[in-house]
Amino acid sequence: MSGVGGDDEHIWRLAVQKDGKIVAAGHVATAAGGEDFAVARYLPDGRLDRSFNSSGSLPGTVVTDIEGGRDQLRDITLGTRGRIVAAGSATLPAVRGGTSFTVARYLRDGSLDPSFGSGEPRPGVVVTPMAANDDLDLAESVVIDRHDRILAGGSADADGRFDLALARYRPDGSLDRRFGDAGKVLANVGPGSTDEDLAGLALQPDGRILAGGSTAATEFAVDGDFLLARFRDDGTLDRGFGRGGFVITRTAPGEADDEIFDIALQMPNRLVAAGECDQPATGRDVCLARYLVSP
Template structure:
């Protein structure tokens, strides 16, 4: 199964009504928070949300970081009711903050286990061993889970000064798969995938002593998303930067024991050049038919970065039936339009979510919805796109989820002139 901020399963039961009055798709859901929006100040000038997950009871978990004057950035996990109200039964007044001892401890992905426990994954930067993978597990009431790792926390040094964890997926057997990168003195950054047992130990049956490392021959190969297929194989998705063709989409598939899957791409790897020197993949979603969708950005000399959504067949080949020979590109009019998340709705519809940087109103949250064949969906927003200005110069969409009723949740950051950066949570009609 797939969980977390950047790898999310499609949910069924899409609804486009609010009471008895139809609501257009992509419109802010005014029944949520204040006019469809919730902002949360965690008490610092740097409260930034990077990940989201929805519990089976409809409660919403948003994770990222908050800044402590003495400790630097710490893990921050916040839970809301299904209506967007802080859940005061969770943590300390709805919030749980965790320090790993690094100068900067930041959550990049979050997932909810079937037993209600919450797994937050990110990087602890600037500890004695450099940058390390960091994982925290919380009980359903927001306390660190003493049965996991050491007092609820696990820090993993992969043997370099730059080990960065960016994504998480949960296996049906309770194992936790974390993906990101580690630095090689010769090759530069490489994909790194680590599997943990349910109690937080590295799974020595996976890869080489619990981890697998993959080089795509780029100067920096970084996994930004991970998903576990129904057959147990693992997809890691990201960017291979600095290749002969510039930055390219990069995908690796592993068998359930952590070896590169020879039936996928070329020896388990796929590299996609979308025709520019800056093609970057940030998110993945699995379709029920075995195909999978990858979202990120590609660069246009005139427009700047645009949303890029690519669909692959189960063997790693581009799906020529999707968009323009496997890919679709969308410009929001910003100087840099970058998709950070992708989710699936009923009917095979695909929603890419991110930020349109440098518009007339500053940075805005951006969404694009596509039909199953990769065309912009005219029933969504304005011609298939939505740009949301929360009233500041810096509104960023970093993660997305789909609720059981088909409504779309976007988590990210908004900047308040007095408070600084705050968590932002926005909900759109289905």
């Protein structure tokens, strides 16, 4: 994504359209020290697609400033009619939610979709505070279900410890109030106060939601273990999955750190998790695990 923003430009996710065009998404630094969402589209031969944001200052790319702060785009998925759905987080002013889940939807030509979040301050962008007291919410993954609803997943700071966090939106960008608590779900593994990190989402054919990441007794990235959780279509934990809705896999010895970075359904009843495991002899190694996720 060279030349889009300031000194720092990060690509976090790629997607390939049916016509072979490549969508790259991430965030770029701003001159004022913040960061903005950034999406670029390339032709199959690697050239920038100049029909994407054709009237912009750099055709082929779109940069979206949410509210002037630190906006980090972490995942994208391709929707119907060539639309691109992006999820990440944006930093809002005090008493307005702090760093919050942010979902943006772009039309085929790269413009923001005004029918998504039409009542929001900036149509095309929906910002959702998940944690109380302006604490930190980090959306890391986004998927679209068979009803064209958008599910964003990540983590929310709950009094100094992070919980798994999910938000589901109707096709118009409004929260789906039949999901969880008026559209939102926070889940903690426990017992007691544990630290959870959600890194990837997958949807089973029956609508159940699989979330992969890590759980730690003290702090994820320090003593974490692989974590897989399953939720029903209404946002409640599937208590028949694993132990009370969760599966925890310790792949490294002792209190070393294991983290899932992404998950994918291999078949309707198998899921592959990829991440890293801290080994005494070799340090952090690439680690794969496969789970049976049948009913």
